[in-house]
Amino acid sequence: MPQKKAVSAPKAVGAPAEIVIDSADSTDLKSIVRLDALTTGNAKPKYWKHLLEGSRAHPDQQFFLVARKGTSLTGFIVGEIRAWEFGSPPCGWVFAIAVDPDHRLGAVGSRLFDAVCQRFRKAGVTKVRTMIARDSQLIMSFFRSQGMMAGPFIELEKDLDE
Numbered sequence: 001m002p003q004k005k006a007v008s009a010p011k012a013v014g015a016p017a018e019i020v021i022d023s024a025d026s027t028d029l030k031s032i033v034r035l036d037a038l039t040t041g042n043a044k045p046k047y048w049k050h051l052l053e054g055s056r057a058h059p060d061q062q063f064f065l066v067a068r069k070g071t072s073l074t075g076f077i078v079g080e081i082r083a084w085e086f087g088s089p090p091c092g093w094v095f096a097i098a099v100d101p102d103h104r105l106g107a108v109g110s111r112l113f114d115a116v117c118q119r120f121r122k123a124g125v126t127k128v129r130t131m132i133a134r135d136s137q138l139i140m141s142f143f144r145s146q147g148m149m150a151g152p153f154i155e156l157e158k159d160l161d162e
């Protein structure tokens with residue numbers, strides 16, 4: 001029987017109630033880039049700036065939410081409503097989520113996920129999807145805990161030779 005918690009992490013500092021979920025703004029960019037680089041080992045400032053600007057330009061369709069504790073950014077989530085991609089009716093996609101390692105296992109990720117789902121519902125969509133790496137046990141455990149299940153699509157790919 002697989003264990004529920006495959007990866008251990010320290011309990012979060014501070015109660016979830018101290019965390020405020022809000023839309024990201026340009027002053028959050030530096031902290032977002034830093035947290036992503038810490039999480040993935042790859043800094044991509046242009047990518048995050050582009051997503052942030054998209055969420056400001058299309059606030060009813062693209063969502064970039066942050067979790068704040070006081071003036072510190074403790075996490076973020078990026079979601080977008082896409083219509084008819086792969087033949088699918090409009091649905092919400094979660095493209096990225098990250099929580100500061102010092103604040104994990106304190107429900108920050110769950111609150112970010114709830115908040116983006118709330119935005120999706122308000123916009124009228126009834127399905128949320130994401131894509132994860134097969135070997136990312138942590139992300140899999142997290143999304144399963146949010147009620148996400150395997151969906152009807154599979155990803156295909158191939159290397160493109162020159």
Ligand SMILES: CC(C)(COP(=O)(O)OP(=O)(O)OC[C@H]1O[C@@H](n2cnc3c(N)ncnc32)[C@H](O)[C@@H]1OP(=O)(O)O)[C@@H](O)C(=O)NCCC(=O)NCCS
Nearest residue numbers: 005006007097098099104105106107108109110141142145
């Ligand atoms: C996945 C992540 C967002 C979870 O954030 P979090 O705030 O710690 O999550 P929560 O406290 O809301 O946890 C909700 C549930 O997820 C699961 N979960 C979270 N962390 C887990 C862990 N380390 N091991 C196993 N299950 C875990 C649990 O079921 C947990 O519920 P429980 O505490 O009642 O058991 C966070 O660990 C993270 O940022 N990881 C790196 C993400 C990443 O690689 N992002 C880049 C690609 S998008």
